[in-house]
Amino acid sequence: MLAIGTAYIFALFKINLNKPMAHNVAEMRPGEVGIVAGFTDEHLSVKLMEMGCLPGSAIRFNFSAPFGDPVCISVSGYELSLRLEEAATISILN
Amino acid sequence: MTASSRPKIALVGNPNSGKSSLFNYLTGLNQKIGNFPGVTVEKKSGLTTLGDGSTAEIIDLPGIYSIYPRSLDERIVAEILLDHHAPTSPDKIVVIVDGTNLKRGFLLLTQIIDLGLPTILAMNMMDLAAKAGMSYDFVELSKKLGIPVVPINARNGIGLDELKKQLTKTIPLPQEPVFTIWKEAEAPVLAIRERLGVDNNYEAYQFLEQPQSLKFLSTPNQEVVQSIRKRFEFFPGKFQGAETIQRYSFIQDLLNAITLKVSDNTWKKNSSYIDRILLHRVGGYLIFFGILFLIFQAIFAWATVPMDFIDGFFADVSKYLAATLPRGVLSSLLAEGIIPGIGGIMIFVPQIAILFAFIAVLEETGYMARVVFLMDKIMRKFGLNGKSVVPLISGVACAIPAIMATRTIDNWKERTITILVTPLMSCSARLPVFTILIALIVPDQKAFGFFNLQGLALMGMYLLGFVAAILSAWVMKLLIRVKERSYLIMELPTYRIPKWSNVGYTILEKTKAFVLEAGKIIIAISVILWVLASYGPGDSIDRARELVLEENQNARLTEQGLEDRIAAFKLEHSYAGRIGKAIEPLIKPLGYDWKIGIALITSFAAREVFVGTMATIYSIGSVNEDDAATIKDRMRAEVNPVTGGPRFTPAVGFSLLVFYTFAMQCMSTLAVVYRETRGWKWPMIQLAYMTVLAYVSAFIVYQLLA
Numbered sequence A: 001m002l003a004i005g006t007a008y009i010f011a012l013f014k015i016n017l018n019k020p021m022a023h024n025v026a027e028m029r030p031g032e033v034g035i036v037a038g039f040t041d042e043h044l045s046v047k048l049m050e051m052g053c054l055p056g057s058a059i060r061f062n063f064s065a066p067f068g069d070p071v072c073i074s075v076s077g078y079e080l081s082l083r084l085e086e087a088a089t090i091s092i093l094n
Numbered sequence B: 001m002t003a004s005s006r007p008k009i010a011l012v013g014n015p016n017s018g019k020s021s022l023f024n025y026l027t028g029l030n031q032k033i034g035n036f037p038g039v040t041v042e043k044k045s046g047l048t049t050l051g052d053g054s055t056a057e058i059i060d061l062p063g064i065y066s067i068y069p070r071s072l073d074e075r076i077v078a079e080i081l082l083d084h085h086a087p088t089s090p091d092k093i094v095v096i097v098d099g100t101n102l103k104r105g106f107l108l109l110t111q112i113i114d115l116g117l118p119t120i121l122a123m124n125m126m127d128l129a130a131k132a133g134m135s136y137d138f139v140e141l142s143k144k145l146g147i148p149v150v151p152i153n154a155r156n157g158i159g160l161d162e163l164k165k166q167l168t169k170t171i172p173l174p175q176e177p178v179f180t181i182w183k184e185a186e187a188p189v190l191a192i193r194e195r196l197g198v199d200n201n202y203e204a205y206q207f208l209e210q211p212q213s214l215k216f217l218s219t220p221n222q223e224v225v226q227s228i229r230k231r232f233e234f235f236p237g238k239f240q241g242a243e244t245i246q247r248y249s250f251i252q253d254l255l256n257a258i259t260l261k262v263s264d265n266t267w268k269k270n271s272s273y274i275d276r277i278l279l280h281r282v283g284g285y286l287i288f289f290g291i292l293f294l295i296f297q298a299i300f301a302w303a304t305v306p307m308d309f310i311d312g313f314f315a316d317v318s319k320y321l322a323a324t325l326p327r328g329v330l331s332s333l334l335a336e337g338i339i340p341g342i343g344g345i346m347i348f349v350p351q352i353a354i355l356f357a358f359i360a361v362l363e364e365t366g367y368m369a370r371v372v373f374l375m376d377k378i379m380r381k382f383g384l385n386g387k388s389v390v391p392l393i394s395g396v397a398c399a400i401p402a403i404m405a406t407r408t409i410d411n412w413k414e415r416t417i418t419i420l421v422t423p424l425m426s427c428s429a430r431l432p433v434f435t436i437l438i439a440l441i442v443p444d445q446k447a448f449g450f451f452n453l454q455g456l457a458l459m460g461m462y463l464l465g466f467v468a469a470i471l472s473a474w475v476m477k478l479l480i481r482v483k484e485r486s487y488l489i490m491e492l493p494t495y496r497i498p499k500w501s502n503v504g505y506t507i508l509e510k511t512k513a514f515v516l517e518a519g520k521i522i523i524a525i526s527v528i529l530w531v532l533a534s535y536g537p538g539d540s541i542d543r544a545r546e547l548v549l550e551e552n553q554n555a556r557l558t559e560q561g562l563e564d565r566i567a568a569f570k571l572e573h574s575y576a577g578r579i580g581k582a583i584e585p586l587i588k589p590l591g592y593d594w595k596i597g598i599a600l601i602t603s604f605a606a607r608e609v610f611v612g613t614m615a616t617i618y619s620i621g622s623v624n625e626d627d628a629a630t631i632k633d634r635m636r637a638e639v640n641p642v643t644g645g646p647r648f649t650p651a652v653g654f655s656l657l658v659f660y661t662f663a664m665q666c667m668s669t670l671a672v673v674y675r676e677t678r679g680w681k682w683p684m685i686q687l688a689y690m691t692v693l694a695y696v697s698a699f700i701v702y703q704l705l706a
Helices: A002-012 A042-050 B019-027 B072-082 B102-114 B126-131 B138-145 B160-168 B183-196 B201-209 B219-231 B240-258 B270-278 B283-302 B304-324 B329-346 B349-365 B367-381 B386-394 B399-408 B412-424 B428-441 B453-479 B500-534 B544-551 B559-573 B575-582 B584-590 B594-602 B609-617 B628-637 B650-662 B667-677 B681-705
Strands: A033-039 A058-064 A071-075 A078-082 A090-093 B008-013 B031-035 B042-049 B055-060 B092-098 B119-124 B149-151 B259-261
Touching (some): A033 A042, A058 B270, B019 B031, B019 B042, B019 B055, B019 B092, B019 B500, B072 B399, B102 B119, B119 B160, B149 B160, B183 B201, B270 B367, B283 B304, B304 B329, B329 B500, B386 B412, B399 B500, B412 B453, B412 B667, B412 B681, B428 B628, B428 B650, B453 B681, B500 B559, B500 B594, B500 B667, B544 B559, B559 B575, B575 B584, B575 B594, B584 B594, B584 B681, B594 B650, B667 B681
Parallel strands (some): B008 B055
Antiparallel strands (some): A033 A058, A033 A090, A058 A071, A071 A078
């Protein structure tokens, strides 16, 4: 009974214990919001920052392309498209 | 005022900041495309009248996000801005930023200011910013940056008078640079300034940071920079991230000081609703293919009316000149070489104009970036990039503008592969060849009641070209090995209603580029071919009439019939005919004889010349009486002397179709590839692989069907 109740509450609030918390943008789900913590790739980080993706700014995962890659994010008021491997270099706090 | 004393004003800004609207508004139809000396890339410039009545040259530079280049387009801007001593160096710079979101535009702005060129800031889209509830203190902004600031709206021209007025004044250079160069870099910067006479710290710093953008320096000077870099152990790229962060922290302080009111909606809403439909996993592709279908429909169906008109017009001019001018070499050259050559270029103008009308609209609305987004994953599997889609689509009209459109692809390998495979897309010059061959070998019947077999065959040829392009790209992906990483960090711009005058200017610009680029070469080759086809060794050409009369003593020929036979006789004994006969052993395995050989050679000016050559060689009079039916009937009646059957069997016809699909029979394309890749290596590789592909495929097709 308790198990069913818990499952119901989890489902109600869309809590998924199997899915770990997102550590980078590639792991985020559509609509999820996080804060840019840093970058794991120095070369790409400059390009990302030039495009408006700055440490400390809020970042939202909007949606992914039909085959799951690339993905569309919103950051600093800009909408950017990134490939998954590039999204994976952006670490986030949430 | 002479051209040299005219002030040069460069427009710099992010992509989608409204830079081209501003350029079009300032220059109107006074635009021209030339080349930057040194860099082999086109320069878009135009004249405008400033506030005090003087004229200035406005230069439109490609849109960039930062002074550190990644794609070819961006490198051009870096090279022009770094080379202060060149005569082409701009006197003043207008940096245009998107007023609805200043951060990123300001990053570029602070870099430009630090380069030490007189700069004006134009804040664009202030109407949209106001609508979103934002407002800024321009006086404070101008004071903090130390440069003039002008709010404008480039879509309807508001604020341009003020901008023009500011451009007549002397612009003060800000005293303090935004970015303070690191302690470690001070010594090498000083060394560069002393050795090369660079007059600004940040410019000298860029010399150290950008070894790849210093093509304007002489080789000894480049070595000086290299040795300084070595002596002080300066590694390019090491401080870029830190520099960007320092600039953004300055910008954040600046924004805090000048923002009077911030907008309240954080995430853009409108675009996401449209994106939900246009980027749907099924619907998105259906819409995209629907748009593609519409474009092809337009290119092939709607363009035929103006094309027929142009074709008829040049045929008439040619005929008229031949009839009125006194007979002679020059009038023959004019009527049979140059005029048809120009006609051969002009006939493609409607298709190219229509294609670029569509592409410009798709780009203006912001949809093109979504196409890149949709196609990237698929294209990447074949060694291409989402951005390769535009060149490949354009290739259906003409490979020349298509190859020029590859400049936006940042990754060198993906760009090169796109350039190499684009000519496999069936361009409009192949269409006349396909049409006549298909009419010859495919019965005009319906399959399953409603599919026209000839139509299916034509569609099959286009598909074949596309499949060949994709597969060749995949093979090249495996063959070309580079370390450079591929990425797709791209902006998805907000959807907008297109500005129709911008669409018009794009059509004009692309068509002009095509006419000039292809035009030079097609005319040159037309003249060469005319010489090859009109002259021959020995005196058989001069005695053509005599010899034909002798041969046909017993035949009762009409005047027209006689002239036709003379023309065919001349062609057979000309240099072109000799070459055709010389290559006959080579093309025999493909099922061709020397007459087809001549057509293959003349096709090098433009593929559609095949039809004209066929008409002459099968002596049905001048091409201009062009009933395709007569050419077709003649070709059908042609007998293969070896078999006694018809010359154009299905085997020969399909072999020719395949050959024309794959072969690189376009000098203009090779010339453009040479220019875009800055060398002969890639055009030669392209010529070689396409010729081999064409030959081998045609051989297999012929041997299988024969």
